Amino acid sequence: MQNALAVVTVVVVGIMVGVEFAVAVFVNPILNRLPDDSTIAARADGGRVLGRVMPFWYIGSMVLGAVWAAMAWGGAGASLVTAATALLAVSVVMSVLLLVPINNRAKTWTAEGRPADWKQQAGRWDRYHYARVGVIVLAFALFAVALTR
Structure with missing residues (x-):
C-alpha cells in the first residue's frame, strides 16, 4: 500500500510541477508578448x-505527502518525504499570502x-510564481529520491 501511495504522490506532484513550470517558463512569457488587451484577457x-483547479491540486498533493510521511515514519526515506511535504506546505502558504491576492484581482x-499598474502586478505574480515553482520542484525531487529508498 505504501509503495502505491508513494508512486501516486510522485505522479500527482510531478504533473503539478510540470504544469506550474510550463506556466512560468512558457505560457506567461508567450502571453506577455501579445498585445496588451490579449495579454489581459488570457x-x-x-x-x-x-484558480479553480490548483487549490485542490496543491492541498491534495500535500495531503498525499502527509499520509505517505505518516506511513513511512521511522523508515528509509521518511525524512525526505516529511521535508517534501513541508515544502508543499510552504508553497500553499506562499500561494495564499502572495499569489492568490494578485490572481483574484487579475482574473x-x-x-x-x-x-494602471496591471503590468507591475502581473510581473510581481510572475516573480512569486518562479519562487513557488522552485519550492515545488525541490519537493518533487525529494519525493522522487524517497521513492527509491
Whole structure:
C-alpha cells in the first residue's frame, strides 16, 4: 500500500510541477508578448481556470505527502518525504499570502477595466510564481529520491 501511495504522490506532484513550470517558463512569457488587451484577457481566463483547479491540486498533493510521511515514519526515506511535504506546505502558504491576492484581482481585469499598474502586478505574480515553482520542484525531487529508498 505504501509503495502505491508513494508512486501516486510522485505522479500527482510531478504533473503539478510540470504544469506550474510550463506556466512560468512558457505560457506567461508567450502571453506577455501579445498585445496588451490579449495579454489581459488570457491572464484573466488562466487565472479563473487554474484558480479553480490548483487549490485542490496543491492541498491534495500535500495531503498525499502527509499520509505517505505518516506511513513511512521511522523508515528509509521518511525524512525526505516529511521535508517534501513541508515544502508543499510552504508553497500553499506562499500561494495564499502572495499569489492568490494578485490572481483574484487579475482574473477580473478586462481591456476596458484594468488598473494602471496591471503590468507591475502581473510581473510581481510572475516573480512569486518562479519562487513557488522552485519550492515545488525541490519537493518533487525529494519525493522522487524517497521513492527509491
